[in-house]
Amino acid sequence: MSEKKIVEERSLILNRRSFLGKAALGVGGIGLASLLGTNLFRKGENGLYTADSGPTGVKGVLDSLHHPSKIKRVIYLFQSGGPSQLELFDYKPLLNKRRGEDLPESIRNGQRLTGMTSGQDRFPLVGSNFSFQRHGKNGTYISDLFPYTAKMVDDICIVKSMYTEAINHDPAVTFFQTGSQRPGRPSIGSWLSYGLGSENENLPAFTVLLSRGSGRPNGQPLYTRLWGNGFLHSLHQGVQFRAAKDPVLYLNxxxxxxxxxxxxxxxxxxxxxxxxxxxxxxxxxx
Missing domain, CATH: 1.20.5 (Single alpha-helices involved in coiled-coils or other helix-helix interfaces)
Known part of the structure; x- marks a missing residue:
């Protein structure tokens, strides 16, 4: 037998360790392929993978955008019970100037009172307790509470045109998360999942993390409908990750x-x- 044949025959012989190692890689590859599904083999012209092979369809309705998509993920933080925008980004010098004066009827315009304030004799104006300074190239007003944010103000976008007419917390929070004060509408994460789809038909596109909160007796609760799918398919609802030993219930x-x-x-x-x-x-x- 020639030396070349001997080398070829020896390369075909697997010892026990090599066999188990190669077998493990093969099984792992099968598992990975089953998780990723056809996404491994469906690469679009823009270099992105589309997930349109699921039984209920995880392909987003905005699959073909008018420009290449650059955003890979969205991290959305909602600070329930956080400081007022009047203490952070929305500088109101006139409000500070008229501090202590009664709220003009032209501002209230007949709006009903909340249960928490119905017993008040008067409604004095309250300004910010903190100072504001201009920062960045555009001279954006930032509260002194945010010294580090002020250094990067030119790299962020602050939207001041959004508002709600809700007078109580719960409908206002519901509006902020779903675009409607009435429960039952899809949340912002559900719309993103519906529009952009998911990279993987077996893993959720929309996950939710909750903090423990302050523990104060008057704290406002966050209901699961705030990350619900509303009238959209349940595929687009948020999957809550818990801080306990089982992050997702009912898997173990x-x-x-x-x-x-x-x-x-x-x-x-x-x-x-x-x-x-x-x-x-x-x-x-x-």
Whole structure:
């Protein structure tokens, strides 16, 4: 046998360690392919992958934009119970000048009072307790509370034209998250998922993180509808990550659950889902 044949034959012989190593890589590749699905093989002209192979469709309605998309992800922070904009970005020198004066009727314009203020005899104007300075090339007013933000003011966008006519917290917060004071509309994250789609049909495109809050007795709660999908498909609802040991509920089995018990539970659940589907014909139950 020639030396070349000997080398080729030896390269075909796998020892136990090599076999297990190569097998593990192969199995891992299969798992990765199952997670990413056809996204591995569907690359668009703009170099981005589109996710349009899911059974319920995870391709965004804005798949073909009039310009190449540059944004890969959106981090949206909502500071519930944070300081007023009058203390941060919205400089109102006239409000400070007229501090203590009664609210003019022309401003209130017959608006009803809240339950918290219905017992007040008068409604004095209150200005900011902090000073404002101009910063950046455009001389943007920034409160002294934000000295580091003031250094990068030219790199951010501050929108002051948004407002709500809601007089209470809950409808105002609902409006801020969904664009409507009435519950039932899709949240901003759901609209982004609906419009842009998801890179992966098996992982959520919209995730939610909550802080523990201050623990004060009068704290305003945040309801799950604030990151809900509304009338959109449930595929676009926010998936809340918890700070506990199980970030996402119902993914791990309770302690002591055997494979047989779990199988029986899943079979019964499938029967109930099928029964519900026969009654309602809701495609999301399938």
């Amino acid at each position: 089995d309770p302690k002591g659950t055997t494979a047989d018990v779990k199988r029986s539970m899943l079979d019964k659940l499938a029967e109930l889902n099928d029964q519900h589907y026969q009654e309602s014909n809701d495609p999301e139950i399938q």
